[in-house]
Amino acid sequence: xxxxxxxxxVPIHGTADEYxxxxxxxxxxxxxxxxxxLASELAPLKLWLELAVSYYQQNRIExxxxxxxxxxGEDGPFFQDYYKPxxxxxxxLLNCLAAYHTQLAARNKKTERKNHHFSIATEHxxxxxxxxxxxxxxxxxxxxxxxxxxxxxxxxxxxxxQIDHLEKASDMFxxxxxxxxxxxxxxxGKAAVLFNKRNYSQAxxxxxxxxxxxxxxxxxxxxGLAHCYSALGKPARAQKAFERVxxxxxxxxxxxxxxAIITLNSExxxxxxxxxxxxxxxxxxxxxxxMIWSAFQSGDEGRGNAMVLNHIANHCIFRNExxxxxxxxxxxxxxxxxxxxxxESCYHIARAHHIREQFEQAQKYYDHATFLWPEYLxxxxxxxxxxxxARKWSEAIACFDKILKVQPGSYEARKMLACVYARxxxxxxxxxxxxxxxxxxxxxxxxxxxWAEMAALCESSPATMPKALEYYTRAREALRKKGLPAxxxxxxxxxxxxxxxxxxxxxxxxxxxxxxxxxxxxxxxxGELVLPARPADGEAPSAEYTxxxx
Numbered sequence: 001x002x003x004x005x006x007x008x009x010v011p012i013h014g015t016a017d018e019y020x021x022x023x024x025x026x027x028x029x030x031x032x033x034x035x036x037x038l039a040s041e042l043a044p045l046k047l048w049l050e051l052a053v054s055y056y057q058q059n060r061i062e063x064x065x066x067x068x069x070x071x072x073g074e075d076g077p078f079f080q081d082y083y084k085p086x087x088x089x090x091x092x093l094l095n096c097l098a099a100y101h102t103q104l105a106a107r108n109k110k111t112e113r114k115n116h117h118f119s120i121a122t123e124h125x126x127x128x129x130x131x132x133x134x135x136x137x138x139x140x141x142x143x144x145x146x147x148x149x150x151x152x153x154x155x156x157x158x159x160x161x162q163i164d165h166l167e168k169a170s171d172m173f174x175x176x177x178x179x180x181x182x183x184x185x186x187x188x189g190k191a192a193v194l195f196n197k198r199n200y201s202q203a204x205x206x207x208x209x210x211x212x213x214x215x216x217x218x219x220x221x222x223x224g225l226a227h228c229y230s231a232l233g234k235p236a237r238a239q240k241a242f243e244r245v246x247x248x249x250x251x252x253x254x255x256x257x258x259x260a261i262i263t264l265n266s267e268x269x270x271x272x273x274x275x276x277x278x279x280x281x282x283x284x285x286x287x288x289x290x291m292i293w294s295a296f297q298s299g300d301e302g303r304g305n306a307m308v309l310n311h312i313a314n315h316c317i318f319r320n321e322x323x324x325x326x327x328x329x330x331x332x333x334x335x336x337x338x339x340x341x342x343x344e345s346c347y348h349i350a351r352a353h354h355i356r357e358q359f360e361q362a363q364k365y366y367d368h369a370t371f372l373w374p375e376y377l378x379x380x381x382x383x384x385x386x387x388x389x390a391r392k393w394s395e396a397i398a399c400f401d402k403i404l405k406v407q408p409g410s411y412e413a414r415k416m417l418a419c420v421y422a423r424x425x426x427x428x429x430x431x432x433x434x435x436x437x438x439x440x441x442x443x444x445x446x447x448x449x450x451w452a453e454m455a456a457l458c459e460s461s462p463a464t465m466p467k468a469l470e471y472y473t474r475a476r477e478a479l480r481k482k483g484l485p486a487x488x489x490x491x492x493x494x495x496x497x498x499x500x501x502x503x504x505x506x507x508x509x510x511x512x513x514x515x516x517x518x519x520x521x522x523x524x525x526x527g528e529l530v531l532p533a534r535p536a537d538g539e540a541p542s543a544e545y546t547x548x549x550x
Contacts (some may be wrong), residue, residue, distance in 0.1 A: 045089025097125035143172030
C-alpha cells in the first residue's frame with residue numbers, strides 16, 4: 001500500500017491490509033506511546049527508522065535519539081528473534097545511529113568527545129558488518145568517518161594523518177562501489193576524495209556520473225560540480241552551476257558565498273581605462289559584499305557559517321573596522337571544527353593585530369594559523385613579517401622558504417627572503433635571490449625597494465660600484481614611473497658613488513638635488529660647493545654648502 005510521505009502507516013499485526021495512520025506533523029514530544037504501538041504490532045524495523053528520521057527532520061533530536069536507542073537497545077526489537085531475519089532493517093538502524101555519531105564527532109570541538117563519538121560510530125558499523133559485510137552503505141559510512149577525521153586531523157603528524165584518512169576513505173568508497181557500482185553516496189564520497197587530492201578533472205567526471213544516474217539530485221551535488229569547475233579555472237561554468245544551485249535552493253549559503261568570490265575575482269575588460277577598471281572593481285566589491293551579507297542574514301545557517309563570518313571579517317579589515325573584524329573572526333573560529341576554517345579565522349585576527357602594530361599578538365595568531373594549516377601561505381607570510389620585526393632572521397627565512405617551495409614565482413616572498421638575508425649578514429644569498437627576482441619577474445613589478453637593496457649590496461666594493469649606481473638609477477626610474485620624486489637619501493647615495501668614482505660634476509649635481517629634496521636652498525652662482533677629500537672605500541661623503549668669500 002502506498003501511503004503519503006507525511007503519514008506513518010503502521011500495519012496492524014494479523015490483518016491482511018489494515019493500517020494505523022499516524023500523522024508525522026503531530027508526533028508527540030514523548031515518543032513512548034508510538035513506540036509501544038510499533039512494538040505491539042510487531043511493526044517492521046524500517047518503521048522504527050522512519051519514526052526516528054521524522055523526528056530528526058523536525059529538529060527534535062532528543063526524540064530521535066530516544067527512538068534510535070530504544071529500537072537498538074537490549075530490550076528493543078533489534079534483538080528479538082522475530083526480527084532476526086530482517087537483516088536489512090537491522091543494518092539500516094545501526095548505520096543511521098552510526099551516521100548520527102559521525103556527525104556529532106565532526107561538529108564537536110573537544111578532542112575527547114570527538115573521539116568518543118567516532119568510537120561509537122565505528123562500533124555500530126562493525127555490528128552491521130557482522131550481519132552482512134557486503135552492504136554498500138555500511139562501507140560509505142566508514143568512509144565518511146575517515147573524511148570527517150581528514151577534515152579535523154591535528155597534531156604534529158597532521159599532514160600524514162590527513163593523507164592516511166584520505167586513502168582509507170578512498171578504500172572504503174571503493175569497497176562500497178564493489179558492492180554496488182551505482183551507489184550514489186559512494187560515488188559522491190569518491191568525488192570528494194578526488195577533489196581533496198586535487199584531481200579535479202576526475203572528480204568532475206564522477207559528479208557528472210551521479211547527475212546521469214539521478215538527474216533530480218539535490219542541489220548539494222551541483223555544488224560539487226561547481227567547485228570542480230572553479231578549481232579547474234572555468235569561472236563561467238562554475239558561475240552557472242552555482243546559480244543553478246540557488247535556483248533550486250535560494251538560501252544556499254555555500255553557493256551564495258562562492259558566487260560572491262567569483263564576483264570579487266572578476267577582471268575588467270582590458271580595453272577599459274584605468275578609471276573604468278577601478279570603478280568596475282569597486283562595484284564588484286560592493287556587489288559581492290551584498291551577497292555575503294545576504295548569506296549572513298539568511299538565518300541560523302548563515303549566521304553560524306564560518307565561511308561567511310570569515311569573509312565578513314576580511315571585509316571589515318579592509319574597511320579598517322578592526323574590532324568588528326576580530327569579533328566576526330572569533331565567531332567563525334568557535335562555530336566550526338574544520339581546521340582550515342579555524343586557521344583562516346586566526347589569520348584575520350592576526351592581521352587586525354598586525355595593522356595595530358601589536359606584533360607579539362599578531363605573531364601568536366599567525367603561528368596558530370600555520371599550526372592548524374601549515375600550507376596556509378598567507379599566514380606563513382604574515383608570520384615571517386613578524387619574525388623580521390623581531391629580528392628573528394632564521395625563523396623568518398624558514399617562513400619565506402616554505403612559501404617559495406610551493407610558489408617559487410612568488411615575488412613578495414622572494415623579495416622578503418632576499419631582504420632578510422641582507423639584514424642577517426649574508427649578502428651573497430641576498431644577491432642570489434634579488435638576481436633571481438629580477439631575472440624571472442615577468443610582470444614588470446620590480447620596484448624601487450628591490451633596486452635600492454641591490455644597490456646597497458654593491459656599494460662597498462670598488463669593482464661593483466658602477467653596478468650599484470646602475471641599480472640606484474633604476475630605482476629612481478621606478479619612482480618616476482609612479483609619479484614620485486626620488487628621496488634625498490637615494491640621491492645622496494648616488495652622489496656619493498659618483499664622488500667615489502671621481503665623476504665630480506655628476507656628484508655635485510646629485511648632491512644639489514638631494515639638498516633641494518631636503519628643502520635646502522641652492523647655492524648662488526658665486527657659491528662654492530666644498531667637498532672633502534675623496535672618502536675611503538665604504539665611507540659615504542656628505543655634501544655641505546658654504547658661502548663663498550666676498
